Amino acid sequence: MRGIGLRFAAFSALDDLVPLYGLYAVLFADTGLSDAQIASLFAIWSLTSVALEVPSGALADVVSRRRLLAVASLLRGVGFALWTFAPSYPAFAAGFVLWGAGGALTSGTLQALVHDELVAIDADGEYQRLSAGAETARLVAAALGTLAAVPLHAAGGYLAVGVASVATCVGGAVVALSFPMRPRLVPVDGPTGVRAWLTMLRSGVREAAGVRAVRRLVLLAALLPGMAALDEFFPLVALDLGAAVTVVPVLVVLPMLGQLVGGATAAWQRSGVLVGIAVGAGGALIAGGALSGSVWWGFAAIAVGYGAVQHAIVVADARLQASVRGQARATVTSVAGLGAELAALLLYAAWGITAAPLGQGGALAAAAAPLLGLGVLLALWLRFPRRDSGADGGAADGGPIANGGPGAGGGAIANGGPIVDSGPIANGEDVTSSPF
16 A cells, blocks of 8 residues: 555656746747737647546546556656747647646546555555645645756756656656556456447446535535635735735745645545535635735735645545445546636636726635635535444445456456446435436
8 A cells, every 4th residue: 555655646746846837938938929829828728628637537447547647647748848849839739738638637547546446455545645645745846846947947948947847757657657557357248449438438427417425526526626726816916915026936835835734634634524614714714815915914824725725625535536436436536627627717717807896815805705615515515434434435335346356247357447337326326416
């Protein structure tokens, strides 16, 4: 189990240890792109991610997940290489398509791979702790990667920054291939190829939308990361509060520290009520900090509130993984990922509408208001098993058989293929059309 946790953390860290993250917008501008062209690149990136999110999740339920993660890392690496060695609008656009595709292939795939490996060794109850560790590693790596861009650029310009970014992607592919490739069972007469992919797509979407407990957790696992997009506006709020431009980067680090603490403390969280209270209070702190008129106290409050959101993100993902009982785990998780993308787009639109009449601080306060309602939903919908009831889910409770063991009648061993199951979801709940 320790090896799985280390690989989980290492892949998550390398996924964000990218020096280009802090400079790519500047690279675009220095290449001569207009504001409209830069905005169009972000639109290409977003549309690619939205279009591929769920289909790529279904693909991860059909083919080898570790190989898919390796491909995802290499796709991003190729995109960054295009930016580095052929900087131009077409290369930037192609790079964002590759980055969006790589992100979609990773989303859902990594969580499903780790959770099913833990199920195979009867340790799925450890997923929340390992996920918290992986998130902490990712956040630390993101900060280190951004900081590394400064000396790299000073030493070798965008070439050095780009080469280092490509190298981290190659490292991510190596780590991905080091995950165990445990055989999974497939029915001898089951669908293959495109039919298997379509079966998984239908099965995953049906479980995400049709099983009440799963649907609630998918909604939470979508809305919380969508709300995390608030950080895009923190620099503008800092300026609105009166901070000098040179102080803004320091202030923006405070919410990142809040994320680190919030993610790390989620490892042992066992109360949905406490998570709900934390998120509701976090929303109030973010709004209060934005309206406080004080730079440092305001951002201290924002940091604490943002940490509460990160805490809830880790817990909600862990409970979602524990709730999935069908074989399309990556597809279900990708549905939540799609919801997060759409929620973030709605947040951006709401900001655009409210920023002019309310100011930057007022817009952030308004955008944080839904966290109060999310806190209530978390308190009502997050459920934890009793400590003496065994693991959180898995094969012993209708979960997926991920260890290639005997007992699945009519199955055959296949490296990288799941049990293709288009039948009813076996988690003790009826498929229902109830909205909640």
